[in-house]
Amino acid sequence: MVEKLIVPTVEKRISALFEFNRRKEAEALSKGKTRKPKLTITFAREFGCEAYPAVERLQALMENKTGEAWLAMDRALLQEVARNHELSEDVLHRLGERTQFLDDIISTFAPSWKGDKDYFELLCRHVVALASAGNVILMGRGSAIITQSMKNCRHFFLYASEDFKVRSMCRRLRIEPKEAKKLIQQKQGERDQFLRTALGHTPGDMSVYNLVFNNDRNSADKIAHTVAEYVMES
DSSP: OHHHHHSOOSHHHHHHHHHHHHHHHHHHHSTTOOOOOOOEEEEEEOTTOOHHHHHHHHHHHHHHHHSSOOEEEOHHHHHHHHHOHHHHHHHHHHHOOOGGGHHHHHHTSOTTOOSOHHHHHHHHHHHHHHHHHOSEEEESTTHHHHTTTOTTEEEEEEEOOHHHHHHHHHHHHTOOHHHHHHHHHHHHHHHHHHHHHHSOOOTTOOTTOSEEEETTTOOHHHHHHHHHHHHHHO
């Protein structure tokens, strides 16, 4: 429920996903020339940070710089893809499963994890397929960890002070500071637990990211322009 209030609705973005898939399939069938793998960007954040405005600006910048379509995929859209058989088949058929990475990914699942491994394996397949296709910005769901071995991926992280996150959630959800603080602690705890138990990643370990941004001190425009310049030069 919270994600639906602070992230644009999934329904408005599904058509963009279908169109992106069609373009990628057309590219794969054209001329058969070997091309350099296209870039993929992963964007992780602490709960309460304002990542989506930066990602929207980044998507527009990357489309302008590359002259190609880019797609932003967040947790809600990935989960809708996994739930919707038609969408799921479209993604995996048009983009390819790229299963060469899956053994490494699945091996990171901690034996003690009690979550739905089959469901998360399906999410991983979509993350890897999209990341392999390139021209995608992947948000959350451990995307940076899942795609660590993929050379076409660049990883970024957004953090902020508690005061910034509390004020942000109060403004976006129209709730009181006490409620916002409790919500942030709960959701961040769930994210940390997922990374720790499912992917064996230590929360707070920034070594997997290319750049880390302080949301208190960097606007959405500044973050987007910095990331775009970084990935285009790398």
